Amino acid sequence: MTPMEIIVELGQALLLIIISPLMYGIVSKFKALMQRRVGSSIFQPYRDLRKLFSRNEVTSRDCSWLFRGIPYVCMASMIILALVVPFFFTGVLAPFGDLITVVYIFTLYRFSMVLGGLEGGSTFGGMGSSREMMMSVLIEPALLLSIATIAVMSGAGTDMDSISEAIVKMGVAALSPALVLAAASFLITLLAENARIPFDNPTTHLELTMVHEAMILEYSGRGLAMMELSSMMRLTIFMAMMGSLFLPWGIAYDLEPASLLLSLAISLVKMLFMAFVLALAESILCKTRLFKTPNLLTVSFMLSLLAMISLYIL
Amino acid sequence: MFVITAPDGSVPMGPDEQTMIVAYLSILLIPAIVGIFLGLLRNERFGKVSVGLCMTSCIAGILCTPMYLYTEGFSAKFPLESFIGEYIIFIDLITSIFVSISSVVFLMVVLHMSHSGHGYSNGYLALTCALFLSCVLCMMADSVILLLVSWEVVSLVTFLMADNNDLPRWRFFMITHIGGLVIMAVFGYLWVFTGTGDMGNWHQLSALMDDNVSSLLILALFLGFGTKLGTIPFHAWMPEMYATSPTHTTALLTTVCSNVAVLILFKSVFSWIGISNLISVFAVILCILSVATALWGAMESMVQTGPKRILAYSSMENMALVTMCLSLAMLFFDSFPALTSLVTVAALFHTMNHSVFKSLMMLTVDSIEDVTGERTIDRLGGIACVLPGLSAVALIGAMSLTAIPPMNGFVSEWLMLQALIGTDTVSSSMRVFMPLLIAMMGVCGMVVATSYARLYGFIFLGRPRSKGASDPRPLRKGSLAPLMVLALLCITMGLLSFPIMDGLSSGISDITLIDTEYRIALSGNLEPLTLGILLGGCILLLFLMTRIFRTSRNIDETWGCGGTLDERMQYSSEGFSQPIVRVFHPIYGDTTEKRGNRYVTRFMEPFVKYIYRPIGAGIVTLSYQVRRLQTGNIQSYLGYILITLMVALLAVRWL
Numbered sequence: 001m002t003p004m005e006i007i008v009e010l011g012q013a014l015l016l017i018i019i020s021p022l023m024y025g026i027v028s029k030f031k032a033l034m035q036r037r038v039g040s041s042i043f044q045p046y047r048d049l050r051k052l053f054s055r056n057e058v059t060s061r062d063c064s065w066l067f068r069g070i071p072y073v074c075m076a077s078m079i080i081l082a083l084v085v086p087f088f089f090t091g092v093l094a095p096f097g098d099l100i101t102v103v104y105i106f107t108l109y110r111f112s113m114v115l116g117g118l119e120g121g122s123t124f125g126g127m128g129s130s131r132e133m134m135m136s137v138l139i140e141p142a143l144l145l146s147i148a149t150i151a152v153m154s155g156a157g158t159d160m161d162s163i164s165e166a167i168v169k170m171g172v173a174a175l176s177p178a179l180v181l182a183a184a185s186f187l188i189t190l191l192a193e194n195a196r197i198p199f200d201n202p203t204t205h206l207e208l209t210m211v212h213e214a215m216i217l218e219y220s221g222r223g224l225a226m227m228e229l230s231s232m233m234r235l236t237i238f239m240a241m242m243g244s245l246f247l248p249w250g251i252a253y254d255l256e257p258a259s260l261l262l263s264l265a266i267s268l269v270k271m272l273f274m275a276f277v278l279a280l281a282e283s284i285l286c287k288t289r290l291f292k293t294p295n296l297l298t299v300s301f302m303l304s305l306l307a308m309i310s311l312y313i314l
Numbered sequence: 315m316f317v318i319t320a321p322d323g324s325v326p327m328g329p330d331e332q333t334m335i336v337a338y339l340s341i342l343l344i345p346a347i348v349g350i351f352l353g354l355l356r357n358e359r360f361g362k363v364s365v366g367l368c369m370t371s372c373i374a375g376i377l378c379t380p381m382y383l384y385t386e387g388f389s390a391k392f393p394l395e396s397f398i399g400e401y402i403i404f405i406d407l408i409t410s411i412f413v414s415i416s417s418v419v420f421l422m423v424v425l426h427m428s429h430s431g432h433g434y435s436n437g438y439l440a441l442t443c444a445l446f447l448s449c450v451l452c453m454m455a456d457s458v459i460l461l462l463v464s465w466e467v468v469s470l471v472t473f474l475m476a477d478n479n480d481l482p483r484w485r486f487f488m489i490t491h492i493g494g495l496v497i498m499a500v501f502g503y504l505w506v507f508t509g510t511g512d513m514g515n516w517h518q519l520s521a522l523m524d525d526n527v528s529s530l531l532i533l534a535l536f537l538g539f540g541t542k543l544g545t546i547p548f549h550a551w552m553p554e555m556y557a558t559s560p561t562h563t564t565a566l567l568t569t570v571c572s573n574v575a576v577l578i579l580f581k582s583v584f585s586w587i588g589i590s591n592l593i594s595v596f597a598v599i600l601c602i603l604s605v606a607t608a609l610w611g612a613m614e615s616m617v618q619t620g621p622k623r624i625l626a627y628s629s630m631e632n633m634a635l636v637t638m639c640l641s642l643a644m645l646f647f648d649s650f651p652a653l654t655s656l657v658t659v660a661a662l663f664h665t666m667n668h669s670v671f672k673s674l675m676m677l678t679v680d681s682i683e684d685v686t687g688e689r690t691i692d693r694l695g696g697i698a699c700v701l702p703g704l705s706a707v708a709l710i711g712a713m714s715l716t717a718i719p720p721m722n723g724f725v726s727e728w729l730m731l732q733a734l735i736g737t738d739t740v741s742s743s744m745r746v747f748m749p750l751l752i753a754m755m756g757v758c759g760m761v762v763a764t765s766y767a768r769l770y771g772f773i774f775l776g777r778p779r780s781k782g783a784s785d786p787r788p789l790r791k792g793s794l795a796p797l798m799v800l801a802l803l804c805i806t807m808g809l810l811s812f813p814i815m816d817g818l819s820s821g822i823s824d825i826t827l828i829d830t831e832y833r834i835a836l837s838g839n840l841e842p843l844t845l846g847i848l849l850g851g852c853i854l855l856l857f858l859m860t861r862i863f864r865t866s867r868n869i870d871e872t873w874g875c876g877g878t879l880d881e882r883m884q885y886s887s888e889g890f891s892q893p894i895v896r897v898f899h900p901i902y903g904d905t906t907e908k909r910g911n912r913y914v915t916r917f918m919e920p921f922v923k924y925i926y927r928p929i930g931a932g933i934v935t936l937s938y939q940v941r942r943l944q945t946g947n948i949q950s951y952l953g954y955i956l957i958t959l960m961v962a963l964l965a966v967r968w969l
Contacts, residue, residue: 053863054865055865056865056866056867056868057865057866057867057868058867058868058869058870059867059868059869059870060869060870060871060872060873061869061870061871061872062696062699062776062777062872063699064696064698064699064702064705064774064775065698065702065705065706066698066705066709066774066775067775069853072853072856072857072860073853075852075856076849076852076853076856077849079852080845080848080849080852083848094844094848095839095841096839096840096841096842096844096845096848097719097840097841097845098838098839098840099838100728100731100732100735100838101719101728101838101840101845104717104718104719104724104727104728105719107716107717107718107759107760107763108713108718108719110763111713111716111718111763111767114767114771115767115770115771115775118767118771118772118775118776118885119775119776120776120872121695121696121776121777121872121879121881121884122872122873122874122879122883122884123879123883123884123885125885126776126884126885126889126890127885129767129771129885129890130885130889130890130891130892130893131893133760133763133764133767133890133893133894134893134894134897136760136763136764137757137760137761137764137894137897138897139760140756140757140759140760141752141753141754141755141756141757141760142756143756144731144752144753144755144756145749145752145753145756148731148734148735148749148752151735151837151838152735156837157735157736157836157837157838158732158735158837158838159837159838159839160838217873218872218873221865221867222860222865226856290893291893291896291897294897301753305749305750305753308748308749308752309746309749312745312746312748312749313746
């Protein structure tokens with residue numbers, strides 16, 4: 001690994017972390033524009049985070065040491081993921097894990113958040129945790145299957161740094177039903193994992209709709225800031241995975257400055273486009289009833305299953 | 315004393331080495347034997363000595379792997395002989411690794427037992443020594459007689475150690491003995507077939523046999539050992555037995571005995587019998603059975619409220635993943651050597667991991683029961699505030715079981731997924747099933763995660779839900795140390811998993827035909843050590859950063875919408891699993907009924923209801939019918955004798 005490579009890879013990880021509140025802001029801005037509101041500035045999430053970071057923390061007297069540790073674990077797991085997910089360059093800084101590890105680090109994140117929800121002894125936390133687990137039982141297999149599909153399809157195995165390159169080099173042949181189905185499934189997974197409409201509404205605190213917000217209800221100040229930031233990072237990482245693994249065209253796989261710059265621009269456009277799609281989906285769909293979400297999640301599961309099977313049959 | 319020989323084809327041993335091996339075997343076996351006899355005496359002091367002797371044997375057991383590395387394997391003949399054969403043991407790498415890991419677990423359980431304050435009787439301690447002895451001998455056994463005798467002793471001793479319940483342990487007795495009979499029949503057949511009970515002479519017997527026969531033998535072995543591992547429908551004894559026996563019995567049963575079963579199954583299928591061409595049909599059946607077991611175990615573990623029942627069903631799930639791997643290995647055996655190697659390593663590694671983290675969880679549950687006196691998770695809560703040390707080690711166990719990186723459970727599940735996604739699998743004829751298996755792994759993984767988040771959350775987090783939980787007794791002195799060792803083992807076995815797996819892989823190639831490097835079949839790379847260090851470093855860095863820019867923290871009540879919350883307003887464990895139960899309602903077949911002012915959800919065990927109950931009822935009906943023959947009238951008995959004689963004579967005449 002050359003120093004140049006390391007710098008680029010570290011740079012893309014840092015960029016991913018830094019733009020994550022921005023992506024959140026952009027999605028809200030798009031949503032506001034679609035609803036003909038002015039909306040808050042796209043930099044609002046940064047201000048919110050800064051405010052939260054400087055606030056004093058209030059924790060419940062029924063919380064244990066684990067409650068205070070969970071925000072650190074959540075942040076750390078997302079930072080690790082930012083290091084292994086390619087964004088605008090196919091190489092990643094830390095080749096210690098592969099796609100399967102990525103899925104299991106998401107499990108780490110989810111598991112700690114669910115435990116955090118059970119802390120404090122409030123009704124909301126337990127409710128959020130319980131609902132989160134219900135959804136993730138259906139999300140997890142879909143996620144595993146869709147990434148298995150691209151791993152097998154690209155023929156590059158599960159290594160993070162070779163899949164996108166392999167798919168780009170396949171050319172038009174990569175546009176197979178398998179990839180399209182897997183990408184569709186991944187999109188639904190993205191919505192569900194990140195607590196977006198129609199699965200959850202991140203902007204309300206209504207107990208009927210709460211999943212993600214219910215789990216982090218007891219956090220405040222710095223803990224809340226870390227939980228919020230890590231959930232923003234999760235959204236951005238999912239979007240980056242969508243852009244670099246499922247629609248990898250345009251990603252740079254050599255270290256030419258020109259191609260890197262081009263790739264950076266293309267990747268950012270992809271992110272903007274996905275933010276637009278997300279905002280569009282949130283504007284035209286509404287939050288479904290909790291016990292209807294399994295239907296949608298099963299669709300995602302079926303799509304990914306079909307993707308993998310079509311890969312073997314076609 | 316012992317007659318020591320080197321394995322075939324290696325240099326004969328010098329006298330020094332022989333003396334050393336004899337000394338080693340004496341330290342391994344004799345203290346446990348003495349412990350059995352001391353335990354039979356009533357004096358309490360002898361009980362303590364017996365525990366000490368058992369620990370000595372366990373420590374010798376841990377040294378089995380160094381011993382193998384020093385001697386490169388040996389076989390020893392006992393100074394005993396019976397009219398049906400000799401008692402021989404053989405140490406190869408796999409066996410020695412399994413003996414070592416089982417001994418570590420055994421030692422920790424015994425340590426915890428001696429500090430637990432249960433006041434076990436001397437008889438129980440003698441049985442513990444007997445269990446250790448029989449497990450170790452069964453793993454090392456190289457002659458049919460030793461294998462069958464020690465296997466039987468394992469079943470009997472665990473039966474006797476479950477001493478405070480009746481129906482569940484008889485159910486266990488019946489089911490494992492049916493399994494034991496099947497195993498006995500298989501080994502008996504092989505003995506007659508080869509004409510020798512010395513298994514050192516059994517190498518890949520399937521080459522000499524009819525394909526049908528060898529495949530049937532393997533199927534029978536899987537089902538026979540399945541009774542111990544809880545393959546459906548033989549799991550019926552597990553939840554009740556686990557829930558009602560002393561926790562240390564359960565801890566040994568679920569970890570060490572499963573290790574023994576998997577090791578013997580592995581050795582007999584891949585080394586002694588060998589894989590025939592016809593096996594794929596059977597392998598598919600076994601694979602489907604394992605998948606069903608895994609799903610059923612995971613799902614059921616999520617709705618139980620007794621911690622030991624949760625652990626029982628999750629044992630089923632873990633062991634089903636292991637048998638699934640073994641059946642995949644049979645499936646891939648012919649055409650994909652690297653993949654076969656990969657799945658067998660995954661199976662054996664997962665078994666080892668399971669014994670470590672499951673014993674950790676079992677001992678945690680025992681400590682919790684001890685300090686709070688509560689047996690359901692609905693009456694616990696908030697223990698993490700009072701016993702932070704215990705909650706930390708339990709968290710490590712729960713994370714291992716949930717396969718969270720970088721713990722050991724994660725690495726073995728990663729290997730399994732690698733095998734399913736792997737590049738070789740793509741060209742196999744069974745590839746269409748692979749997506750289904752991946753989906754199964756995903757569903758199982760998340761359901762198990764739910765189950766353990768629930769177990770951990772309701773025991774350690776939240777508010778105490780009962781008096782016992784709000785004011786627990788202090789932990790007994792020294793009872794945390796074994797848990798810490800096991801937790802540390804969970805982490806180190808995760809971080810250093812590749813060296814361990816390399817060892818397993820070379821051990822496998824020593825005794826079977828699977829001799830390809832397993833790493834060839836890996837399509838991605840994993841460095842658990844780097845991952846662990848990075849994750850830990852990141853957490854530490856973030857923590858230090860927040861220490862530097864400090865803000866103050868206030869403690870206040872949990873937000874309760876303006877009112878005050880009491881502990882009954884928390885989510886109940888039943889409520890926690892309710893959404894999943896509702897989604898998978900057709901599988902659970904749960905019914906909710908109103909009883910007084912509360913609703914009660916009931917889950918049925920379809921296997922008990924539709925298989926065991928009808929069989930039991932049938933036998934009872936049949937015996938009522940038979941009873942009608944017993945009139946107590948001497949004339950009718952004479953009549954029966956006459957009829958029997960006539961039939962027998964006629965039969966002899968005609969045949």
